[in-house]
Amino acid sequence: MKRIFEKFIESLLTLSGATTGIIILLIVIFLFREGAGFFRHSEIESGYVLCVNEENPVYRLTPKQIKEIFDYEIDNWSLVGGNDEEITPFRISDISDYYSDEELGENNEFLPEKLGEIIAATPGMVAFIPEQYAADTNERVRQLITEKLNPADFFGGDTWMPTATPAPQFGLLPLLLGTLWVGLCAILIALPLGLGVAIYLGELADEKIRNLLKPTIELLAGIPSVVYGFFGLVVVVPFIQKTFDLPVGETAFAGSLILAIMALPTIITVAEDAIRNTPQAMREASLGLGANHWQTIYRVVVPYSISGISAAVVLGIGRAVGETMAVLMVTGNAAVIPHSLFEPVRTIPATVAAELGEAPHGGAHYGALFVLGCILFLITVVISVTAEVISKKQPQA
């Protein structure tokens, strides 16, 4: 009877382990499958085509060129490989400039025909029109070739405008650089402070102070990030705006400061544990050779616990890179490549959180956010593996 009971418990435990593993695996598979869907979407909004005059020698425009043409930044075909001719961008709503509602018919039945006439009459026109109308225009209208979204444009693109028409811009660089920029600065702030506190707690503080301070610091790790966000928004942002005399206080620097505060508990706890794990024999050996306390700390204790300290740093970076809410609240969320600490930036997690609600399910934008999720996932995997590898390199005495 007892045997059966033990077997039962054993299989229950095995089952729960397997379930957890499968769930995690499913999440990862889901993430990557949705992400891969992104690259099956067309460069321009689905259901639409771009049409030009048949005599136009240009057969293809890149998403970036399309955007700039429709923003009137490129105004001549020669800039995109065509003849020296002015570009006239045309959206379907512009039809009212050419024809009245009566001329188009009650149910727009003459619309395709009229569109054909406009395009045929204007050699420099590029028209963004629904696919169903394009088929019924005339033989003097040619559709531009549109391709699938391509990874090179995604990973090398410097513009993130996922809702732009006709061609949404999915450029990863501003978001990736924003994330790394904020994370890096956060670590640069948190590292000296965190290590200082860890060394103080591990080596200098007397037992009473340590017993008070350490739980307090560990408590910091448990504060919800939205609370840090409040603090950042109400205290840090106005402070930065005033101190540095900026037009807005919501900057990369504000995000870095908040992230630094949030990464501190991790860094302090892990590094302090590493420092305290330095064998007493090491300290005694050093002191026994006439070294003083400081020399012992920086010549023996820190080198001995360096792997633990590095793990602390890497885990701190992981926290900084993956953090969403607080950063979303204080960085201003402008998806531009940052040039200084005092500009608004937007991080990858903040982008996903802010945009997923408004991205239509299954669309290119939706897919793009999943690709961002995959990238974030890969970054944190690399960070975790690094931390794991480093902390295994503990010297054995």
Place this chain on the structure above:
Amino acid sequence: MLETKNIDFYYGGFHALKNIGMKMEDHTVTAFIGPSGCGKSTFLRLFNRMNDLIPDTRLTGECLIDGEDIYHKSVDVTSLRKRVGMVFQKPNPFPKSLFENVAYGLRVAGTTDSRFIAQRVEESLKGAALWDEVKDKLKKSAFELSGGQQQRLCIARALAIAPSVILMDEPASALDPISTSKIEDLIHILKKDYTIVIVTHNMQQAARVSDKTGFFMLGELIEYNDTKKIFMSPEKEETQNYITGRFG
């Protein structure tokens, strides 16, 4: 010369050493034996003030090196520890190269003359009978050595700062018999230049290496005499019982 007068030592409320007075002459090897927890290591660690690191301890009495009370307020602990080297029970090299391990004491003392350091490292490694085995791998990590080599490295490290006294706290208890005999040979050689105090659990070792032996029990120094006398014809019954293995 090491000398103690009326030493009493407490860990919190625990009375670990009781009224101990003894003298150790220069260039002799003195062994402390006794059952675990008898206070022999605590007593050894008084001489380089290693017990200062343990919180909530208290010492009364006098502990003199060459007539100077090393617990006097005017004594600088770090310079005291440069005069009194210590070798620990488990080999505890630093996570550094062999060379840097031996050079450590010189570096923390502020020596920057690299030729002097190199020379001192070589002398110390020769002094610890390790030079021939490691002269080609001074840049390697100290952790690559065997346990016995690591312990001799720790001895070399202690020799490098040119102490006059070397304290050894069960230096061979973690080593195999061959490494142990190398350490014992080394103690014989080092005796010429240093005053050595060794704590050991191994009575044969005490008999082999020491000139004088002190037998400790329950925080008291039961008997202290020439090693031959202690092992051949002890005066106290407790000593007799211990060395013949009736308890301990």
